Amino acid sequence: MLFVFSSLMFGNFIYFIVVLLIFTTYYPPEKPYLGPFETLIVFLMLVAMFVASTRAAFRALARKIYLNGPSGLHGRFDRIFHRQAIMAILIIAIDIYILNLQLYVTAIPAFSALPTLSALLFIGLFVVCLAIIWWMAYDAYTCLFQAKVSRKTYVLSNISFNLPVILPWLLISAVVDIINLLPFQPPKKLLATPEGQVIFLSCFLGALVVVAPCLIKVFWRCRPLPQGPQRKRIEELCTKAKLRYNNILNWPIFEGRILTAGVMGLVKRCRYILVTQALLRILNDEEIDSVMAHEIGHIKKKHLVLYLIFFLGLIVLSYAVFDLILYAILYANLTLPMAQDPKAESFRFISILYAGAMAVTLVVYFRYVFGYFMRNCERQADLYAFSLLGTGRGLVSSLEKIAVYSGQSHDRPNWHHFSIRQRIDFLNICEINREWIARHDRKLRSSVAVFIAGLLCVGYVGYAINFGAIGKAINIHLLEKTLVKELQQNPADPALYSLLGSVYYQNKDYGKAISAYEKSIEFAPHNAEALNDLAWIYATCEQWQYRDPSKALVNAELAATLRPESHILDTLAESYYVNGLHEKAIIAIKQALATDPKDRHYYESQLRKFEEGLGD
Numbered sequence: 316m317l318f319v320f321s322s323l324m325f326g327n328f329i330y331f332i333v334v335l336l337i338f339t340t341y342y343p344p345e346k347p348y349l350g351p352f353e354t355l356i357v358f359l360m361l362v363a364m365f366v367a368s369t370r371a372a373f374r375a376l377a378r379k380i381y382l383n384g385p386s387g388l389h390g391r392f393d394r395i396f397h398r399q400a401i402m403a404i405l406i407i408a409i410d411i412y413i414l415n416l417q418l419y420v421t422a423i424p425a426f427s428a429l430p431t432l433s434a435l436l437f438i439g440l441f442v443v444c445l446a447i448i449w450w451m452a453y454d455a456y457t458c459l460f461q462a463k464v465s466r467k468t469y470v471l472s473n474i475s476f477n478l479p480v481i482l483p484w485l486l487i488s489a490v491v492d493i494i495n496l497l498p499f500q501p502p503k504k505l506l507a508t509p510e511g512q513v514i515f516l517s518c519f520l521g522a523l524v525v526v527a528p529c530l531i532k533v534f535w536r537c538r539p540l541p542q543g544p545q546r547k548r549i550e551e552l553c554t555k556a557k558l559r560y561n562n563i564l565n566w567p568i569f570e571g572r573i574l575t576a577g578v579m580g581l582v583k584r585c586r587y588i589l590v591t592q593a594l595l596r597i598l599n600d601e602e603i604d605s606v607m608a609h610e611i612g613h614i615k616k617k618h619l620v621l622y623l624i625f626f627l628g629l630i631v632l633s634y635a636v637f638d639l640i641l642y643a644i645l646y647a648n649l650t651l652p653m654a655q656d657p658k659a660e661s662f663r664f665i666s667i668l669y670a671g672a673m674a675v676t677l678v679v680y681f682r683y684v685f686g687y688f689m690r691n692c693e694r695q696a697d698l699y700a701f702s703l704l705g706t707g708r709g710l711v712s713s714l715e716k717i718a719v720y721s722g723q724s725h726d727r728p729n730w731h732h733f734s735i736r737q738r739i740d741f742l743n744i745c746e747i748n749r750e751w752i753a754r755h756d757r758k759l760r761s762s763v764a765v766f767i768a769g770l771l772c773v774g775y776v777g778y779a780i781n782f783g784a785i786g787k788a789i790n791i792h793l794l795e796k797t798l799v800k801e802l803q804q805n806p807a808d809p810a811l812y813s814l815l816g817s818v819y820y821q822n823k824d825y826g827k828a829i830s831a832y833e834k835s836i837e838f839a840p841h842n843a844e845a846l847n848d849l850a851w852i853y854a855t856c857e858q859w860q861y862r863d864p865s866k867a868l869v870n871a872e873l874a875a876t877l878r879p880e881s882h883i884l885d886t887l888a889e890s891y892y893v894n895g896l897h898e899k900a901i902i903a904i905k906q907a908l909a910t911d912p913k914d915r916h917y918y919e920s921q922l923r924k925f926e927e928g929l930g931d
Contacts, residue, residue: 327445328480329681330400333674334441335484337408338417338434340670347415354414361406365444369399369451377455389727392459396448403444407437408670428496431488438481442474449473461720464569472569479531524623528580528587537564537589545595549588549607556611556703559583566591574717578610581619597716605700605709612699618692621763625685628770632680635777682730688766689731691759697738698745698752707742714739809839816848825852825861846874847883854890864893875903881912885921897929 347354372395380388410416420436421427453466464472494502540546540563549563566577566589574594580586588610598606613619700710718725718735725736733741745751798815805811816831832849835842853867871890874883888903904922912918 327400327477329678330404331438331441331477331480331484332677333404334407334438335434336670336673336677337404337411338437340673341411341417343415343418343421347418348413349415351419354416354419358410358414358416361409365399365402365406366447366451368402369448372399373451373455377458380455380458388459392452392455393729396452399448400445403441403448406444407441410440411437429492431485431492434488435485442477445477446470446474464572468569475534475536476568478534479527482527482530482534524619524626525581526585528585531579532564532587536567537587538567539563540565540590545603548600548603549590552604552607552703553588553611556608556615558611558614560586560588563588563590574720576606576610578613579619581623586614593720594717597720598713601709602713602716604704605707606713608700608703609696609710611703612696613692615699616692616695618696621688621692624767624770625688628766628773629677629680631770631774631777632676635773684766686730688759688762690733691755691762693732694738694741695755695759697742698755701745701749701752707746711739711742807838809835809837809842809845812838813842813845813848816845820848820852823857825856825858828852829861841877843874843878843883846870846877847886850874850890851886854886854893862893864890868894879906881907881910881918884910885918888921888925892925892928897925900925901929 349357376388376391376395417433417437420433426433426436449470450466453469456469457463540549546563553560561580561584564587566573566575568575568591572593573591574597575591576594577589578587579589588607590607594606595603697707697710700707714735725739726734732738741751798811798818802808802811802815812831812835816828816835819825819828819831829849829852832845832852835845836849839845847870850867850870852861853863853870856862867890871883871887875887884903884907888900888907891897891900891903901922904918904925908915908918908922
């Protein structure tokens with residue numbers, strides 16, 4: 316119900332995700348750019364600059380509020396907060412990408428063994444930056460909202476309120492670290508595959524959403540609302556709505572002085588209704604009923620389920636759009652100018668671009684897609700008061716009171732809430748014509764259907780990229796492009812020609828594959844792998860114009876002489892077979908079987924084929 320507080324909370328959620336992206340996409344150099352002393356000096360200078368700019372911005376705002384009053388300055392408070400939060404993110408990015416603090420951190424054994432600890436350290440650094448912002452914003456906040464809380468309470472309440480934002484990531488990362496430390500291989504193999512990661516994240520997130528409210532109420536130090544007329548009234552309203560829940564809790568955020576209420580929990584055993592004492596003090600019975608009807612509406616209209624679908628959609632997005640972003644960056648072939656080590660700097664530059672592109676995608680997804688649904692779900696929750704109470708007048712008067720007591724402007728919207736005036740106007744329209752309620756329900760249902768359809772399309776693209784022919788084709792094309800570029804700088808590298816030959820072979824471009832392998836052998840006549848691969852094409856190519864049994868045998872015999880390994884001996888056997896030398900083919904494949912190859916079934920099938928050929 317309180318717009319400023321919830322707006323900053325949801326904004327911070329996006330900021331935490333961006334910080335994690337910066338951390339996870341970091342490509343470290345071999346050694347830091349600066350020495351330890353220079354790194355410390357630059358780090359302290361950045362902190363000092365951040366503190367000074369934050370202090371100056373909020374002091375100027377507090378002075379303006381004191382001189383002119385709070386009217387019209389709520390939006391400026393938000394803008395300063397978000398500007399300084401973005402500045403904090405930029406400082407974190409400098410700490411990671413330029414000062415290379417992660418290199419110093421991972422030098423500590425505990426941090427190198429548990430990546431979550433390193434990430435938690437930088438998340439903690441960002442929390443410290445946010446705490447600095449809250450500390451400096453206190454005077455402006457108390458003047459703007461007529462709040463009567465201490466500076467310490469204001470900062471600690473903000474921190475405790477935002478800690479659950481990182482709870483899902485923290486638990487998931489901790490479980491992954493534990494799995495990687497344990498000696499059991501099946502879970503590790505599952506997490507090593509894209510489909511395994513999707514299954515793990517989806518199941519874990521689903522389970523976490525169910526039990527998270529039980530953990531969050533501990534973070535927020537919630538206690539059961541004492542027995543009395545107000546609790547009894549809320550209980551009766553829940554009974555009327557047939558809403559099952561675990562408990563009604565007193566929400567002590569900011570010492571209970573914030574005018575807000577909430578509901579959390581998908582299942583009855585972990586579902587809680589939250590309300591602050593300040594809200595209960597200013598509202599009459601009818602208004603309390605209306606506010607509670609709004610919160611009950613979120614459950615009855617399945618909004619929490621929709622939000623879960625939204626977050627699962629983020630996983631789907633990560634396996635589709637993010638891959639496309641990476642492919643686009645790689646295809647653009649961007650490099651840093653004046654780089655001492657072009658290859659290493661190129662990787663770091665790509666990681667920076669990747670992090671930036673993903674951050675923009677996430678901001679758009681949360682700010683516009685999720686924001687659209689949250690605004691309209693909040694409106695639908697408002698309209699549930701008509702279904703439960705028969706009128707929206709109590710909600711209108713409660714919104715008016717909240718605006719007056721909190722000092723908010725009626726016309727101040729945010730990305731996940733309509734403004735108070737917009738909410739009141741719509742409630743008044745519905746009071747006159749109830750058809751608007753059904754119309755809004757249809758609008759939201761249609762929007763959800765479009766969103767799910769779009770999500771399925773994105774999921775299909777992600778599947779095609781990660782598991783289908785499209786992804787393989789893109790990977791082969793990018794690898795070919797990279798190898799060709801490397802060969803322009805190193806035209807006599809036999810390993811590059813051999814890799815390029817393998818790419819051409821996978822792409823069934825056999826003529827180019829033969830040329831690449833021959834070039835590799837030209838620069839390295841004793842390259843057994845290149846000789847073997849070339850012999851295999853000459854012996855088995857599906858396009859007959861590229862078959863040459865005699866050349867296959869020459870290359871295969873030389874490769875087997877250099878490295879008599881199972882796969883090379885198999886190529887030699889196949890070369891004997893296509894030249895009609897069936898007895899030699901049998902001897903060669905038996906030698907391959909004697910090396911105890913992994914795919915023994917394949918080699919035994921080869922032996923049967925050669926023995927049948929001998930019989931013919």
